[in-house]
Amino acid sequence: MCANSKWAGALGLALLVAGLCACARQAATLAESGPIAEASFGKPGSRMRLDSGFVFCNPSWCMTSRVFRFSMEAPPQGEEATYLELDIVAPAELFEAHNAVTLTGRANGVELERRTYRAPGRSVYAAHIPAPALRNRPVTFEFELDKSFRNWETGKTHGLVMVSASLKPYEATLEHQSAQAARAREEYAKAAEAVRKMPPGALRDLGQAFRRLPAWDGVRFQGIETRHNPFDLWMTQQIIFEVRPECVIEIGTGRGGAALYYSRALSAAGFENSSVITVDGEDRTEEAAKRPMWGRVLFIQGDPLSRTAAERVSELARGRPSMVVVNYDGNAERFLGAMRTYAPLVSEGSYLIAALTHVGGKSAGIVPDPAARAALERFLREPAGQAFAADPSREMYLATWNPGGWLRRHAAAAGANPKGESQ
Numbered sequence: 001m002c003a004n005s006k007w008a009g010a011l012g013l014a015l016l017v018a019g020l021c022a023c024a025r026q027a028a029t030l031a032e033s034g035p036i037a038e039a040s041f042g043k044p045g046s047r048m049r050l051d052s053g054f055v056f057c058n059p060s061w062c063m064t065s066r067v068f069r070f071s072m073e074a075p076p077q078g079e080e081a082t083y084l085e086l087d088i089v090a091p092a093e094l095f096e097a098h099n100a101v102t103l104t105g106r107a108n109g110v111e112l113e114r115r116t117y118r119a120p121g122r123s124v125y126a127a128h129i130p131a132p133a134l135r136n137r138p139v140t141f142e143f144e145l146d147k148s149f150r151n152w153e154t155g156k157t158h159g160l161v162m163v164s165a166s167l168k169p170y171e172a173t174l175e176h177q178s179a180q181a182a183r184a185r186e187e188y189a190k191a192a193e194a195v196r197k198m199p200p201g202a203l204r205d206l207g208q209a210f211r212r213l214p215a216w217d218g219v220r221f222q223g224i225e226t227r228h229n230p231f232d233l234w235m236t237q238q239i240i241f242e243v244r245p246e247c248v249i250e251i252g253t254g255r256g257g258a259a260l261y262y263s264r265a266l267s268a269a270g271f272e273n274s275s276v277i278t279v280d281g282e283d284r285t286e287e288a289a290k291r292p293m294w295g296r297v298l299f300i301q302g303d304p305l306s307r308t309a310a311e312r313v314s315e316l317a318r319g320r321p322s323m324v325v326v327n328y329d330g331n332a333e334r335f336l337g338a339m340r341t342y343a344p345l346v347s348e349g350s351y352l353i354a355a356l357t358h359v360g361g362k363s364a365g366i367v368p369d370p371a372a373r374a375a376l377e378r379f380l381r382e383p384a385g386q387a388f389a390a391d392p393s394r395e396m397y398l399a400t401w402n403p404g405g406w407l408r409r410h411a412a413a414a415g416a417n418p419k420g421e422s423q
Contacts, residue, residue, distance in 0.1 A: 048072055048165060051140065055156050061089070064159040066148035071138040072167055074129075080169040082129045084112070084141065089161035092120040093149040103160070105143045107133035122163075124174050129167070139167070181242035188393035195398050203398065210399045219257075221264075224288045226257030227327070227356055231397040233258070235406075236353065237265035239323065239394070243350040246274045246320035249313060251304045251338045252327030253280035256288025256297070262325075263296040277313055279304040305337045314345065321347040328356045332371035339379045343388070346409045352388055354379075354405030368403045376404060 050057075053068025074082065084107065094101050094117075103125065105112040110133035115125055133139060145159045170176050195203070219226055226233070240248065240262070248262045259278040266274040276297045283301045288294055298316065302309040324346050326338045339354060346352050357372035368376075379385040387409055394406035 055158060061161050061163045064162055065157050066159045067144045069142045071140045073138045074134045074167055082134060082167055083170050083173050084127050084129055085166050085173055086125040087163040088125055089122045090117045090120050095120055098147045102146045103143060107139055107141050108136050126173055126175050188396050191396035192393040195396060206398060221257045221261045222291050224257035224260055225255045227254060228258055229399060229401050231399045232401055233261055235394050239351050240265045241269050243323060245323045245350060247317045247322045248276045249322055249324045249342060249345060250278040251342060252329055253278040253285060253299060256285040259297045260288055260291055260293050263293040277316055279309050305341060310341050317345055323350045325353045325355050328372045332375040335372060336375040336379055340384055343384050348409055349411045350409055352407040353402060354407060355402045357405050358401045358403055
């Protein structure tokens, strides 16, 4: 599933054994390739030199043994520090007999940070590469697990699943980007708190004045109508930058202006393999489809609540981090049904945006539509909705068409995710 995929299941032994022969041939091909500075097995043309300890590979990942070695060409040395990032998965089988697994590494013989994992799942190992380790090219990395598991079908020793490896400056690492996102959220929370402290009368007057602006009758992106106001679009692109989804799922396409905007936000953030999946019962996207950014958009015509559409979206988004935008169209029951249907696809820490839930008309100010509000509150009381909480910091601009609808999925409880502990 797009959001909450369980790697332990997806990478079970049955799947691994089934692809053994073809994957072994792929590993041999990769091992013959020259070293490069970045490799992601899911990207066409990506290569790295696999020296030893890789049981087999498929186009998206490699299964390692307990000890594994690979080589990469380091980027030119400058003043910037160089970091290694490994996108890895700790299989559930590792923890069937062990409470914790420790990974140690070396770069050209220079010791790197140790990392201990206490639960299965996907994570990023990041380590600073000391300058002495970069003097010899290529850089040979050797990693060792203190524990492993044996495949009962093949008898081979298995360790981690390796999805990608890259050498990059700190500013380009996920750790740095996550720290930036955390600081941004803190600032948003402070701004939202300042707004809440304003006198109620002033808030009401501001909302009514904002709602009366004639500009909201014709908001467009790249010439295509969108029903969202610019403040909400801006906040949505900030969420995209922070949570780094591979897919944005939109329920209620309209004329496609918002889908184009999400596509542009994904492109600007540099998420190469990302896409927008948008679903509507009526196709009014003829003009939007002429825009270059529509190439990243997949439009599905059909009832979003139908089993066919829901299964199609789930299939397209399976295994990819995601966020979901459900646009309210005046039908509260369908709005509730869409949230129920697509909420499970939202990644931990990502967002379900219950959008366009404000009262229409220019005299109302910015207040929730009563029917939409009731549907939203009902959803949050249900088991699926209890995984979410409203994030008021996303309303820091005050002028939102999504009052109470910025719903963030809770992150995994402490100890439940595979986040490594540095040693």
